[in-house]
Amino acid sequence: MDILLTNLQSFLLNILLIYFCFTLYFKFLEKKVNRFTHTVIVISICGISIIFSMSFPVILLKDIPIDFRQLPLIIGTLYGGRLAGAILTAILLSYRFYLNVPDFQTAFVVYALMLLLLFFVLSFFKRALTVKKKLWIAFCSSVAAALSTTALNLVLLPLTATVSFLIFTLIVIAVQTSGVLLSVWVIERAKKAILLSEEIAKLEKLKTVSTIAASISHEVRNPLTVTKGFLQLLRDPELSEQDKHYYIDTALEALNRAESIITDYLTFAKPSLVNVEILDLQKELTMMKNFVEPYAALNNVEIKMTVKDNSYVAGEKEKLHQSIINISKNGVEAMPRGGILTIELKRIGNEAIITIADTGVGMDEEQLERLGNPFFTTKDLGTGLGTMVVYSTIKAMRGSIQVKSKPLQGTQFILSLPVVEREISTD
Numbered sequence: 557m558d559i560l561l562t563n564l565q566s567f568l569l570n571i572l573l574i575y576f577c578f579t580l581y582f583k584f585l586e587k588k589v590n591r592f593t594h595t596v597i598v599i600s601i602c603g604i605s606i607i608f609s610m611s612f613p614v615i616l617l618k619d620i621p622i623d624f625r626q627l628p629l630i631i632g633t634l635y636g637g638r639l640a641g642a643i644l645t646a647i648l649l650s651y652r653f654y655l656n657v658p659d660f661q662t663a664f665v666v667y668a669l670m671l672l673l674l675f676f677v678l679s680f681f682k683r684a685l686t687v688k689k690k691l692w693i694a695f696c697s698s699v700a701a702a703l704s705t706t707a708l709n710l711v712l713l714p715l716t717a718t719v720s721f722l723i724f725t726l727i728v729i730a731v732q733t734s735g736v737l738l739s740v741w742v743i744e745r746a747k748k749a750i751l752l753s754e755e756i757a758k759l760e761k762l763k764t765v766s767t768i769a770a771s772i773s774h775e776v777r778n779p780l781t782v783t784k785g786f787l788q789l790l791r792d793p794e795l796s797e798q799d800k801h802y803y804i805d806t807a808l809e810a811l812n813r814a815e816s817i818i819t820d821y822l823t824f825a826k827p828s829l830v831n832v833e834i835l836d837l838q839k840e841l842t843m844m845k846n847f848v849e850p851y852a853a854l855n856n857v858e859i860k861m862t863v864k865d866n867s868y869v870a871g872e873k874e875k876l877h878q879s880i881i882n883i884s885k886n887g888v889e890a891m892p893r894g895g896i897l898t899i900e901l902k903r904i905g906n907e908a909i910i911t912i913a914d915t916g917v918g919m920d921e922e923q924l925e926r927l928g929n930p931f932f933t934t935k936d937l938g939t940g941l942g943t944m945v946v947y948s949t950i951k952a953m954r955g956s957i958q959v960k961s962k963p964l965q966g967t968q969f970i971l972s973l974p975v976v977e978r979e980i981s982t983d
């Protein structure tokens with residue numbers, strides 16, 4: 557009874573270890589390692605399993621220990637390749653030598669032959685396209701391997717060739733082969749699942765890239781509109797030389813912006829806040845006010861800016877500019893018959909508050925709720941991406957946005973951004 561219990565314990569321990577090794581192997585499979593690392597991982601995991609299963613054998617029939625050492629050896633060779641197979645066999649034989657099991661030479665010959673057999677089936681295994689074929693190959697290898705050890709046992713202990721020994725051998729072959737088949741099946745399934753998740757990741761990326769392509773045209777339209785405005789102003793024959801230069805310079809600046817936005821968005825596929833710098837909000841807002849002013853003037857909109865307290869925030873300059881432009885442009889577009897766009901900067905505690913308010917058409921509750929969702933637009937030529945960019949930028953800067961709006965009265969965009977102290981500035 558005691559022996560049975562010990563055997564059961566060893567058996568369960570073996571299964572637990574093999575299960576543990578598989579879980580570990582799958583973790584590495586998911587991580588996409590190169591071939592060499594893969595071989596090293598297979599050798600380590602299967603090597604440990606071999607030593608462990610040889611240390612805790614199940615002794616069913618007196619003197620003949622059985623263990624599952626062949627399982628990691630077969631699986632290790634099939635998935636790790638020839639080098640792994642050779643090293644695993646070496647580990648197995650060395651450990652056997654260390655344990656002082658008699659008849660080392662015979663075991664050496666048997667395992668060398670087994671290794672040759674595994675090398676032979678390996679190329680078929682690799683080329684097998686279906687899981688069914690792989691299972692067949694694994695089945696044959698396992699049966700052949702188990703038979704070879706049975707032959708070894710017969711050579712070692714010729715008197716054991718009894719009926720009970722034969723039944724026992726059949727049980728060992730059955731258990732080991734089921735183990736090998738189950739392992740191959742589980743590994744193939746896991747591989748398939750990993751391939752599938754890679755496909756999904758690729759599709760996701762494609763989706764993002766196409767969304768970006770759509771937004772590029774939108775984001776580039778802003779600076780182009782500004783340039784257009786200046787070019788129209790240049791038609792005026794009474795323009796002074798100085799104004800002309802100023803308009804041309806600003807138009808060129810806008811074109812440069814468009815160019816850099818395109819570059820920005822092409823690298824958007826790998827989102828990161830690489831160009832984070834300390835931004836002087838008053839300076840940036842003044843710049844943006846000057847930038848949008850011509851466009852506002854074209855639409856009879858006056859821009860008023862008040863700075864109560866200046867603050868510094870951390871963020872990407874281009875993206876902050878883009879956000880301010882998007883909000884201001886929406887404000888101007890909300891006032892088709894002209895009006896006033898106010899930009900206000902103040903500080904409450906550790907937050908810089910930027911308020912951009914218009915006196916335009918406003919939004920009802922349903923529109924307010926949908927604001928920020930991609931492709932929500934009420935304009936004929938709108939893309940519904942502008943506010944989405946604003947929301948993602950402010951979120952990346954760890955700020956928040958509040959929008960207050962009343963139909964026919966106007967809209968207020970309130971951005972709060974965490975303030976950083978000037979001392980940590982890098983410039």
Ligand code: ADP
Nearest residue numbers: 886887890918933934938939940941942943967
């Ligand atoms: P687009 O400007 O291309 O329509 P946006 O994402 O910039 O896309 O804006 C989405 C929608 O939100 C607009 O179509 C408009 O209906 C509404 N909206 C945004 N800002 C304002 C505003 N200041 N006043 C009124 N409606 C606005």
Ligand code: MG
Nearest residue numbers: 882886942943
């Ligand atoms: Mg817009």
